[in-house]
Amino acid sequence: MSKPDKKAANQKPGKIVLLPVEQIEPSPFQARTAFDETEIAALAVSILQNGLLQPISVRKTGYHKYQLVAGERRLRACRLAKLERIPAIIQDFDDSETAALGLLENLQRAQLDAFDAARGIREVIRLWNCTQAEAARRLGLSQPALANKLRLLTLTTAQQQLCTAAGLTERHARAVLRLPESRRTAALEKIARDKLSVREADRLVDAMLAAPKDTPGPCRSTVPMVGDVRLFVNTLQHAVDLMTQRGIPAVTSCEQADGFLEYTVRIPTATPAPLPVPNTLPACHEPEMPSGEGSSLGEEDELVRS
Numbered sequence: 640m641s642k643p644d645k646k647a648a649n650q651k652p653g654k655i656v657l658l659p660v661e662q663i664e665p666s667p668f669q670a671r672t673a674f675d676e677t678e679i680a681a682l683a684v685s686i687l688q689n690g691l692l693q694p695i696s697v698r699k700t701g702y703h704k705y706q707l708v709a710g711e712r713r714l715r716a717c718r719l720a721k722l723e724r725i726p727a728i729i730q731d732f733d734d735s736e737t738a739a740l741g742l743l744e745n746l747q748r749a750q751l752d753a754f755d756a757a758r759g760i761r762e763v764i765r766l767w768n769c770t771q772a773e774a775a776r777r778l779g780l781s782q783p784a785l786a787n788k789l790r791l792l793t794l795t796t797a798q799q800q801l802c803t804a805a806g807l808t809e810r811h812a813r814a815v816l817r818l819p820e821s822r823r824t825a826a827l828e829k830i831a832r833d834k835l836s837v838r839e840a841d842r843l844v845d846a847m848l849a850a851p852k853d854t855p856g857p858c859r860s861t862v863p864m865v866g867d868v869r870l871f872v873n874t875l876q877h878a879v880d881l882m883t884q885r886g887i888p889a890v891t892s893c894e895q896a897d898g899f900l901e902y903t904v905r906i907p908t909a910t911p912a913p914l915p916v917p918n919t920l921p922a923c924h925e926p927e928m929p930s931g932e933g934s935s936l937g938e939e940d941e942l943v944r945s
Contacts, residue, residue, distance in 0.1 A: 655694050657724040658705060660717055663697055666707045668738035670759030671751060682716035691717060694726035698737060708737050709744045735766035753809035754799045757788045790816055795888040798823055805831035814840040818847060820888060879904060
């Protein structure tokens with residue numbers, strides 16, 4: 640076990656110090672959920688041969704305790720290489736700045752899963768308490784590009800996992816958003832199974848939208864109802880439609896027996912509710928990027944047809 644570094648403990652923010660690896664904890668705001676172990680191993684070999692060329696960034700959370708701000712892959716590689724101490728820049732960042740800097744590093748340096756990126760953007764919007772337009776400006780994205788990324792979260796968790804497992808791109812996922820939630824899984828499965836290109840996926844969605852539905856939706860012209868009952872059922876169905884549009888995969892069923900109409904709504908409790916985005920802009924300052932890490936992000940600005 641490495642001995643605590645008294646000099647590091649007393650260093651002012653912005654200084655590069657050698658920190659014991661065991662004193663550095665991961666960032667709770669890390670957007671990336673999967674890491675390529677082969678790449679981490681290759682980076683570990685490079686660090687052993689050439690040293691860590693760029694320090695990680697941390698913030699102090701207690702006496703001899705630090706939390707990672709940026710450099711998750713480098714930290715993992717250093718641990719794999721069994722280094723006891725590594726160079727780090729101590730930053731004076733709050734939660735919102737820490738989350739933003741970690742997200743920026745992931746977006747700029749390595750290919751980040753589209754859904755991880757969307758969740759990261761949603762989190763920094765919550766922490767910044769700002770609008771999508773303000774978040775787009777501060778993240779170096781166009782507002783349409785940011786909005787398109789956030790729309791990916793309207794896919795259910797299972798649909799997101801299907802996209803990731805099949806290696807579908809962000810544009811594949813965005814193509815199926817034009818379909819009702821109940822038809823998206825079938826479209827994604829066909830896209831994955833037939834290895835369709837983005838253009839072919841768009842044509843598939845166009846065909847599905849143009850084709851008549853084989854079965855009507857629940858309680859829509861399937862059960863004879865008087866006017867007042869139909870009004871209430873339509874109101875319930877409208878509420879369910881709003882939930883599915885917000886990414887909550889609610890499922891309905893409707894049956895009539897013995898003079899009663901039974902309308903069931905199943906809402907999975909494990910699906911997180913989308914975070915609200917306030918309409919006011921806060922007076923907040925932007926985090927400073929460590930040297931060499933600031934650059935604008937290239938992103939397609941194409942708006943998805945709704």
